[in-house]
Each structure stands twice: as C-alpha cells, then as structure tokens.
Amino acid sequence: MIYDTADNTKSSARTNRIGRPSRIRRFSAYRITEHWCVVGLFLVLVVTGLSQRFYYLEVSQWTILLIGGIDATRLVHRFAGVLFSLLVLEHLVGVAFGVMFLRTQPSMVITKKDFLDVRHNIRYYIGLESRPSACSRYDYKEKFVYWLVATGGIIMVMTGFALWFPAQAVRFLPGQFIPAAKVMHSNEGMLIFLLLAVWHIYDSIFSPDVFPLDTSMFSGYISRERMVREHPLELAELEGVSSEEITGGWGDEPPAETQDDAPPGS
Amino acid sequence: MAAVAGAIITALATPPAHAAALDRQVSEETKYCLGCHGRLGAVKRFSNGESVSVHVDPAKFKASVHRILSCTGCHEEFSPDMHPERTFRGLQQYRARASWICRKCHRNEELRTRTVHASLLDREQEGKAFVCADCHGAHEVMPVSGGKVYASEEKYCLNCHAYGMPMTFADGAVRSAVVDPVMIAASVHSNLSCSDCHFGFSSERHLKRRFRSEREFVLASAELCKRCHFDKYQKRMGSIHYKLLSQGRLDAPSCTDCHGAHYTAYVGKDRVSIARKCSSCHKKVFVTYANSVHGNALFNEANHDVPTCVDCHSPHNIKDPMVSGYHDLIPEMCSNCHADEEIMAKYGLSTDVVRTYLSDFHGVTLGLYKKQKSDAPYKPARPIAVCTDCHGTHNITDTSGPASTVLRSNLLQRCRMCHKDATADFPDTWLSHYGPTLKNAPLVFIITWAYRILMPLMLAGLLLQVFLHVWRFLVNR
Numbered sequence: 071m072i073y074d075t076a077d078n079t080k081s082s083a084r085t086n087r088i089g090r091p092s093r094i095r096r097f098s099a100y101r102i103t104e105h106w107c108v109v110g111l112f113l114v115l116v117v118t119g120l121s122q123r124f125y126y127l128e129v130s131q132w133t134i135l136l137i138g139g140i141d142a143t144r145l146v147h148r149f150a151g152v153l154f155s156l157l158v159l160e161h162l163v164g165v166a167f168g169v170m171f172l173r174t175q176p177s178m179v180i181t182k183k184d185f186l187d188v189r190h191n192i193r194y195y196i197g198l199e200s201r202p203s204a205c206s207r208y209d210y211k212e213k214f215v216y217w218l219v220a221t222g223g224i225i226m227v228m229t230g231f232a233l234w235f236p237a238q239a240v241r242f243l244p245g246q247f248i249p250a251a252k253v254m255h256s257n258e259g260m261l262i263f264l265l266l267a268v269w270h271i272y273d274s275i276f277s278p279d280v281f282p283l284d285t286s287m288f289s290g291y292i293s294r295e296r297m298v299r300e301h302p303l304e305l306a307e308l309e310g311v312s313s314e315e316i317t318g319g320w321g322d323e324p325p326a327e328t329q330d331d332a333p334p335g336s
Numbered sequence: 337m338a339a340v341a342g343a344i345i346t347a348l349a350t351p352p353a354h355a356a357a358l359d360r361q362v363s364e365e366t367k368y369c370l371g372c373h374g375r376l377g378a379v380k381r382f383s384n385g386e387s388v389s390v391h392v393d394p395a396k397f398k399a400s401v402h403r404i405l406s407c408t409g410c411h412e413e414f415s416p417d418m419h420p421e422r423t424f425r426g427l428q429q430y431r432a433r434a435s436w437i438c439r440k441c442h443r444n445e446e447l448r449t450r451t452v453h454a455s456l457l458d459r460e461q462e463g464k465a466f467v468c469a470d471c472h473g474a475h476e477v478m479p480v481s482g483g484k485v486y487a488s489e490e491k492y493c494l495n496c497h498a499y500g501m502p503m504t505f506a507d508g509a510v511r512s513a514v515v516d517p518v519m520i521a522a523s524v525h526s527n528l529s530c531s532d533c534h535f536g537f538s539s540e541r542h543l544k545r546r547f548r549s550e551r552e553f554v555l556a557s558a559e560l561c562k563r564c565h566f567d568k569y570q571k572r573m574g575s576i577h578y579k580l581l582s583q584g585r586l587d588a589p590s591c592t593d594c595h596g597a598h599y600t601a602y603v604g605k606d607r608v609s610i611a612r613k614c615s616s617c618h619k620k621v622f623v624t625y626a627n628s629v630h631g632n633a634l635f636n637e638a639n640h641d642v643p644t645c646v647d648c649h650s651p652h653n654i655k656d657p658m659v660s661g662y663h664d665l666i667p668e669m670c671s672n673c674h675a676d677e678e679i680m681a682k683y684g685l686s687t688d689v690v691r692t693y694l695s696d697f698h699g700v701t702l703g704l705y706k707k708q709k710s711d712a713p714y715k716p717a718r719p720i721a722v723c724t725d726c727h728g729t730h731n732i733t734d735t736s737g738p739a740s741t742v743l744r745s746n747l748l749q750r751c752r753m754c755h756k757d758a759t760a761d762f763p764d765t766w767l768s769h770y771g772p773t774l775k776n777a778p779l780v781f782i783i784t785w786a787y788r789i790l791m792p793l794m795l796a797g798l799l800l801q802v803f804l805h806v807w808r809f810l811v812n813r
Binding site: 122125131134135139140192194195196197211236237238240241244245246247248249250252253254257258260261264265268269272277278279 | 700777799
C-alpha cells in the first residue's frame with residue numbers, strides 16, 4: 071500500500087456529464103488480493119489465537135474443541151502464521167522493489183503534514199475549522215492503521231516463531247525473551263484486533279461517509295465525490311490541477327459536494 | 337415350670353453340635369505324635385529317680401476341650417522332626433514347668449477374675465507354685481461345667497478363639513485363628529457379633545472350609561467386609577490393587593491387609609498410620625516419602641497439614657499412577673493444598689505457584705487436554721510437564737536451600753523430554769512460578785505494563801475519534 075499501481079487511465083471510460091470520471095481507480099487487483107489474503111489469515115489467526123489467550127472462556131474452549139483440540143488449534147494457528155509471515159515478507163520485498171526499481175512514490179510514509187492534519191482535524195471536529203484537512207492518497211488515520219498493522223505484523227511473526235521454537239530461540243537470546251515474547255505476542259495480537267475491530271470496521275462499514283459499505287476494496291474504485299472529500303490532493307495530482315481547484319480553496323467556500331456542478335478546470 | 341427347668345438343664349448339658357464333628361478329627365501332626373505316645377508303657381525318668389508316664393489316652397484327648405489344638409500348639413519345642421531330650425530334677429519341677437504351657441494362653445489377668453485362681457496366684461507370690469494339672473488334668477482337660485450357657489455369641493466363640501487356635505491350609509501352612517478380646521472390644525466393630533461378619537458360623541454350625549493357602553483364606557475373609565461397606569468395595573474394584581488381584585497377583589492388598597481383621601480401628605485422619613500401612617508393601621517409596629519435605633514434616637514435626645499417601649492416591653480407588661489420566665490430575669492434587677490460602681499462609685508459601693502454572697503454556701494445554709478427554713479418549717503426543725515432573729513425586733524437596741540445585745537439574749532434564757534441543761539456559765524461559773517483577777524479569781514486566789497502558793490509551797483514542805467523527809457529521813447535517 072506504500073506505492074500505488076492503480077491504473078487510472080481505465081477509469082476515464084466512465085465519465086460524468088461534465089467530462090470528468092465519476093469514479094476513480096483506487097486499488098489495483100494486486101492490492102485487493104493482498105488485502106483479502108491478510109483478512110483471511112487474520113481471521114484464522116484471531117479465532118485460533120484469541121481462543122488461546124482467553125482459554126478460560128466457554129466460547130474459547132468451545133472453539134478449540136470444535137477445531138479438534140488444542141494441538142489442532144495450534145497447528146492451524148501456526149500454519150496460518152507461516153502464510154502470514156510469507157505475506158509480510160512479500161509485502162516488504164514488494165515495497166523495497168517498488169521504491170528501488172519502479173521509482174514508485176512511498177505514499178504511506180509519515181510526514182510532518184500528517185501531524186498538522188491531526189491538529190487541523192481536531193480543530194475541525196470541535197468547530198474551530200470549517201473543513202476537514204485536505205489529505206493526499208492516504209490520510210493520517212489510514213497511515214496509523216497501516217503502520218500499526220505492519221509493525222504489529224512483524225512483531226507477531228518474530229515473537230510467534232520464538233514461541234514456536236523456544237529451544238532454538240534461547241540459543242542466541244536470553245531465556246527471559248520467551249515469556250516476554252509470549253506477553254508481546256498475546257498483547258500485540260489483542261491490540262491489532264482492537265484496532266481493526268473498532269476503527270477499521272467503523273471506517274469501512276459504519277462511518278456515515280461510507281455506510282452501508284466502502285466498496286473500494288471490492289471493486290477497486292472510489293467515487294470522485296469521495297475523492298474530493300477525502301483525498302483532494304491526490305485527485306488534484308491525478309487530474310493535473312492545483313489543489314485549490316479541487317477543494318475550492320478549502321476556506322469558506324461551499325462544500326465539495328456542490329463543486330461537481332461547477333465548470334470543469336483547465 | 338419343671339419343663340422349663342428341664343430345658344435349661346438339657347441346654348447346659350448338651351455340648352455344641354459341632355463338637356461331635358471335631359471330636360473325630362485331630363490334626364495329622366497329633367496322629368503322628370500319638371503313634372508313640374498313644375501306646376502304654378512309655379515313661380520319662382527324672383534325675384532323682386522319679387518317673388512319669390508319657391502316655392496320652394487318644395480317646396480322652398479327643399474328648400477334651402483342647403482336642404482342636406495340635407500337640408505342638410502346647411509343646412512348642414517339639415515337632416515331628418525334633419524331639420529334644422530335656423532333664424528335670426524331679427516330678428514336682430516337671431509338673432510346675434508344664435503349668436507354664438497352660439499359662440501362655442490362660443494369662444494371669446484372666447485367672448485373677450476367678451476367686452479360686454486368684455487365691456492360687458496370691459499363694460504363688462508367696463513362693464508356693466501351683467500346678468494346673470493337679471485340678472484339670474493334662475491332656476484330658478474337660479469343660480469345667482461340662483458345657484456352659486454363654487452371655488453372648490462373642491463369648492461363645494472366644495471360648496476357643498481367645499486362645500491360639502491353629503488353622504492348617506492345604507499347602508501345610510499353619511495360622512493361628514486367635515482373636516484378642518481386648519483388642520476386639522477396642523475396635524470400631526466392638527458392637528457387632530461374630531456371625532454378623534462370619535455368616536454361616538454359629539454355636540450350632542462351624543463350617544469346615546479348605547483353603548489352598550493362608551493368602552487365599554485372607555482374601556476370602558476380606559470379602560466379608562462388602563456386606564456393609566459396599567461403597568468402598570465398589571471403589572476398590574476400580575483400583576490398581578484389585579486389577580492386580582484379578583490378574584492373579586494374590587499379594588495385592590485386600591480390605592483386611594490395610595484395615596486389619598478383628599482390630600479395625602477408626603483410621604480417620606491418622607496420616608502417620610496410613611503411611612505406615614502402605615509402607616508394609618511399598619517400602620522403597622515410603623523411605624523416599626519419609627525423607628521428602630512432606631514426609632519429614634509428618635514424621636518429625638507431627639505436622640498433619642502435609643499430604644500422606646491417600647491424599648494423592650486416594651484410599652480405595654487407587655489408580656495406576658503410570659497412566660496419563662493420572663498424570664494429568666497431578667496439578668489438581670497439589671492445588672488441594674497449594675492453592676489453599678489458609679494452609680499456605682501458615683508456612684509463608686505463595687498460592688501463586690498453582691495460578692502461574694495453570695495460566696502458563698503447560699497448564700493451559702493440560703487443562704484443554706482434559707476437556708478433550710471428556711468426549712473421547714485422547715492421547716497427547718507428548719505428556720505435558722506437571723508439578724511432579726520438576727519437583728519430584730515422593731522425593732519432593734524444599735525449593736529453597738541446597739536441594740534447589742537438584743530442582744534445577746530436574747527442570748532441564750524434564751524440559752529435554754519434549755524440547756529435545758534445550759540448552760542449559762533453557763529453564764530460564766520459565767519464570768519459576770513468580771509473576772514478572774522489575775527485579776526478576778524486567779523485560780517481561782516492562783512489556784506487560786507498556787501494553788497495559790498503551791492498549792486502553794489506543795482504544796480510548798480510537799473511540800474518541802469515532803465519536804468526534806459521528807458528532808461532526810450530525811452537526812453538519
């Protein structure tokens with residue numbers, strides 16, 4: 071997700087009445103596949119992992135027995151863990167390859183603007199600004215989720231392997247690292263689970279901006295309307311116009327929704 | 337009235353019905369002795385020229401109250417193989433010495449209950465020895481009144497069984513069927529009559545049974561207990577002892593081996609005597625246990641908080657400790673005491689030992705294995721380490737002090753049973769039942785607390801973001 075391979079030329083096929091595309095390609099098939107692979111493995115890992123963390127709950131014991139006992143549960147968890155590790159590796163290699171050879175823009179890099187956007191949005195929420203912050207391809211909330219999942223994923227992979235092979239891990243680590251890895255694996259998993267369950271589910275299902283469902287991770291497309299509202303800087307760059315033209319100055323101008331009716335930019 | 341008196345006289349005069357059956361039966365040994373002593377003319381001569389006939393009239397002996405005894409029951413130093421030559425100064429000394437034989441069974445305490453004998457004992461203390469045979473005869477001792485009416489069935493049976501009654505088994509072994517009236521009065525069964533247990537036996541009936549060996553007799557006798565204690569009997573049927581017995585190991589214990597036959601005492605909480613009972617077969621284990629931290633406290637400090645054999649092995653349905661089902665129950669056994677705040681507080685021990693085990697990898701796995709077992713037989717690929725695997729079973733030591741090094745080497749050995757490549761540092765991965773502190777496991781402690789603080793902060797931040805987002809949306813509308 072750091073670099074974008076979406077081909078937006080295809081999106082020009084569908085245009086609105088004033089000649090602009092009504093929807094814009096946001097995610098390539100590659101990213102969509104990657105996302106749903108993570109979702110699938112994440113669900114398996116959460117079900118098998120959290121039932122081990124909360125082993126004393128009825129529902130956990132029911133789940134474990136349903137899978138076929140604790141040994142089978144661990145086997146499934148480790149198998150999914152190996153696949154997840156491969157996915158993390160693939161992602162890291164992909165990012166490095168993209169940045170080094172394809173000269174793609176690492177759009178997930180946290181910049182100073184993200185911190186300013188946080189400040190701006192807090193002011194907006196409490197009524198001190200009239201508009202939310204104008205963000206580029208990924209806003210600070212998306213970057214927050216990405217980086218927590220990415221770093222968390224790496225932590226989970228490393229601690230997971232240490233717990234799977236404690237005797238080998240202790241050959242080059244102090245013994246205390248194993249109980250530490252257990253605490254870390256268990257809590258980091260819980261943290262990622264909470265982050266995704268609370269924030270990501272809200273953001274892609276329950277948020278009034280997208281309700282009933284943000285379909286961009288299914289179709290790969292996002293409406294121009296939402297691009298204007300959520301990623302105006304990226305849209306401006308895509309359409310080769312200045313950000314002011316997309317946002318309408320982002321000042322006391324009318325909201326972005328009415329902008330569609332305005333004459334097209336140069 | 338006359339009829340009633342007649343009936344009483346008849347009852348007094350009639351010897352017990354089984355006497356007739358026994359009358360004709362004397363032991364093989366007795367027959368052997370009577371081979372010589374039954375003939376007239378044999379004489380024993382003394383140093384002073386006096387002599388005594390050693391003839392025993394077989395008919396008179398068979399009618400005597402002692403007919404059920406064999407010769408060696410009284411003449412202990414003689415046997416069919418041994419006939420020692422003894423010298424006596426004279427007849428008087430010989431007769432006085434013969435009285436000692438009688439008094440081995442008919443003890444002074446018993447004699448003193450009768451006025452006539454009490455006066456004889458008083459005279460004896462003045463130096464005037466008495467001779468039993470002067471009044472009762474030697475081999476032809478008759479019942480004093482020719483048949484008595486006994487106050488109770490117990491008294492009737494004890495009339496013979498209070499003395500050394502020999503029982504001979506098919507393999508030639510002899511066992512004394514003696515019952516000590518004092519002990520039986522002190523037993524938990526003192527209010528029972530003999531035939532309550534020995535059904536089939538009465539003053540009219542004395543079954544003649546044949547057992548191949550003494551052990552078979554004991555095992556058959558132990559079956560009597562189930563008439564009242566059927567619950568315990570049933571539990572025992574599930575025990576390793578019963579299993580061994582049913583496989584033909586006759587030395588496996590039965591009821592009376594632990595509880596005794598006629599002297600059954602209330603066992604209750606007497607942990608010392610319980611351990612000692614088990615030790616009669618499990619000697620090696622007992623010695624190990626006695627030297628353990630538990631055994632030492634029990635025997636040397638009379639501490640009854642510590643577990644004795646049955647606390648872990650249970651008293652009647654003693655399971656085979658070598659099966660995994662038993663192994664998996666060990667944390668439960670230990671936690672009976674080690675999770676009990678009240679008991680542990682007395683010794684400054686922490687109940688955390690159980691909690692930390694059960695909440696860690698091994699404890700959790702074991703707990704889930706047990707759940708699986710409730711549905712179908714389950715055999716884990718590797719038996720999960722439980723308390724005894726590191727602390728020892730019967731040789732459990734104090735975890736502090738010099739023995740702690742033994743514990744650590746146990747730990748590594750146990751780790752290697754499953755973690756084959758474990759190095760000497762591997763046991764460090766286990767925090768030894770301590771919760772992580774800044775001192776003993778700083779890394780674990782810091783990580784635990786970092787998440788404890790970060791996670792609620794993150795959650796609160798996310799929820800605040802959601803709340804503000806929704807709120808702003810509503811305000812904008």
